[in-house]
Every structure is written in structure tokens, then in C-alpha cells.
Amino acid sequence: MTDGTTGGRPGRGDTGPDRTRLIIGGGAAAILLAIIGAAGGWVLAGDQVRPGPVSSAATGTPTPSPTGRISPPQERPTPNTATTPSSSPSPSRPTGLTVPDLVGADFEEAREELRDLGLGWQLVFGSGDSSSVRSTDPAPGTPVRRGVTVKINVAGAAPPNEVPDLTGETCNEARDELVDDGFSPRYPNGRSGTVTSQQPPGGTVGRWNDVVQIWCGTPPSADASTPAP
Structure with a gap:
């Protein structure tokens, strides 16, 4: 009669404690691997969707410096489009x-033509006897503007000329008469009012x-009206 064992080894139906530990250990390892795999997948997925740093240039906000100070946003240089004015004079x-x-x-x-x-x-007389024009400055044909003074060089000396009597005329009338007669007027006390005195007097050759000096408005003093020797 046998006891169900062969050579002292347990039979197939034996459920000893060693087999139970093996099954429990394998299950725990599988669960641990599953947890680790799930955690790794979550970490990888989180890295893929994590937003990167936003550039301060794109948002226009200042970027804090390592010292805690806020640096102002840098402005882009504007190209210089101003033109330098030309130094050459514009033609008239x-x-x-x-x-x-x-x-x-x-x-x-x-003189009348000018x-x-x-x-x-401006009349510039020479030393001869002729009253003809020898030359002009500017030369004939030179472009000029109105009001420009032309120097007339006369071949002969200045001819005699009688000084007109200007007493009682307005200062402007006396000036025009002196210029027409070929004299150079001077105004010791201004050009307002009527002529009260003149030097040399009218009729002088x-x-x-x-x-010719003319006093307008206020008569000259005795010293001023006396010509210097």
C-alpha cells in the first residue's frame, strides 16, 4: 500500500508555501512595473505640452534682471532718412x-537811361574835357537786378553846377531836386519837416x-551853419 508519494518528492497536487510566495512576488512585481510605466508616461506627456519661455521682445514687457531690476524694453533703431541740405547756393x-x-x-x-x-x-569824373562815358562797372551786358548801382566813369572833369535854393521845401522835395541837379544831399539833423537852411546857399556855383547840406525842421546853430575853413 502506497501513501501517494514517489521517492519522497511531493506530488502534483502539492500546494506548498514556496509556490504561494512565488505567485505573490510575481504579482507584486507586475503591479510595480505597471505603476512605474504609468508614471513615466505621464512625465513624458507633461514635458511635451509644457509651454516654453515667452520672449520679452514679443510681449513688450520688461524682463527682470538677475539683480531684481527691471530693464526697459529695447527700442529698435530707426533708420536715418533725413537728407543733408545741399551747400551749393540756389541759382537766382x-x-x-x-x-x-x-x-x-x-x-x-x-544817367537818365539808368x-x-x-x-x-555813381558818377566818377576824370581829368579831361570830355563829358562822354569812358566805361561802366559792371560792364555792358552784365545781368543785374533792379536797384543795383552802376558806376559811370566819365572821361572829363566834373562840369560847373549851380546849387538850387531849397529853403521852404520839404526835406524829400529838396532831396529829389539835389539828386536831379547832380548834387549829393546830406541831412545833419534828420529828414523830417521843411528846409530851414542849407549849405552852400542857393545860387552858389x-x-x-x-x-549840399540841408537842415530840415530845426534851423542849425550859428557854428553849424558856418562852413569850415
């Missing part, structure tokens, strides 16, 4: 006015370009 508009050819004409006729053109004149 042509007026079509030129110095007439006055060479050979009588100096009084030359007056009609709106130009000034002088020469073209001589200076």
Missing part, C-alpha cells in the same frame, strides 16, 4: 535786365557831385 532767378552799353554817351544821358531802367548810378 533771371530778371532779363542787363547793363546797357553807355560807352561814348553823354554822362547826363547815361534811372529809367530802375538802376542806380559848385560842381557835379558836390555835397
Whole structure:
């Protein structure tokens, strides 16, 4: 009669404690591996959706520095589009006015022609006997503007000229008369009012370009009216 064992080894139906421990240990290991795998997948998934740092240049907000100070946003340099003004002078508009050819004409006729053109004149007399124009400055044909003074060089000396009597005239009237007669007016006490005195007096024979002083408004003192020796 046998007891169900063969050579002292347990049979197939034996459920000893060693087999139970093996089953429990394997199950615990499987559960632990499942937990670790799930945790690793969650970490990887979280890394993929985590937003990166936002650039301060894109948001326009200042970025804090390591010292705690807030640095202002940097502005982009603006290209310099200003143009440098040209140093070359702009050409003046042509007026079509030129110095007439006055060479050979009588100096009084030359003066009237310049007056009609709106130009000034300055008579410069020589030492001869001729009253004709020797040259002009600017030269004939030179473009000029109205009001420019043209120097008239006369070949001969200044001819005699009688000083007009200006007493009682307004200062402006006396000035115009002196200029027309070829004299150079001077105003010791201004140009307002009527002429109360003049030097030299009317009727004195002088020469073209001589200076005539006229006192307007207030008569001159005795010392001022006396010509210097």
C-alpha cells in the first residue's frame, strides 16, 4: 500500500508555501512595473505640452534682471532718412535786365537811361574835357537786378553846377531836386519837416557831385551853419 508519494518528492497536487510566495512576488512585481510605466508616461506627456519661455521682445514687457531690476524694453533703431541740405547756393532767378552799353554817351544821358531802367548810378569824373562815358562797372551786358548801382566813369572833369535854393521845401522835395541837379544831399539833423537852411546857399556855383547840406525842421546853430575853413 502506497501513501501517494514517489521517492519522497511531493506530488502534483502539492500546494506548498514556496509556490504561494512565488505567485505573490510575481504579482507584486507586475503591479510595480505597471505603476512605474504609468508614471513615466505621464512625465513624458507633461514635458511635451509644457509651454516654453515667452520672449520679452514679443510681449513688450520688461524682463527682470538677475539683480531684481527691471530693464526697459529695447527700442529698435530707426533708420536715418533725413537728407543733408545741399551747400551749393540756389541759382537766382533771371530778371532779363542787363547793363546797357553807355560807352561814348553823354554822362547826363547815361544817367537818365539808368534811372529809367530802375538802376542806380555813381558818377566818377576824370581829368579831361570830355563829358562822354569812358566805361561802366559792371560792364555792358552784365545781368543785374533792379536797384543795383552802376558806376559811370566819365572821361572829363566834373562840369560847373549851380546849387538850387531849397529853403521852404520839404526835406524829400529838396532831396529829389539835389539828386536831379547832380548834387549829393546830406541831412545833419534828420529828414523830417521843411528846409530851414542849407549849405552852400542857393545860387552858389559848385560842381557835379558836390555835397549840399540841408537842415530840415530845426534851423542849425550859428557854428553849424558856418562852413569850415
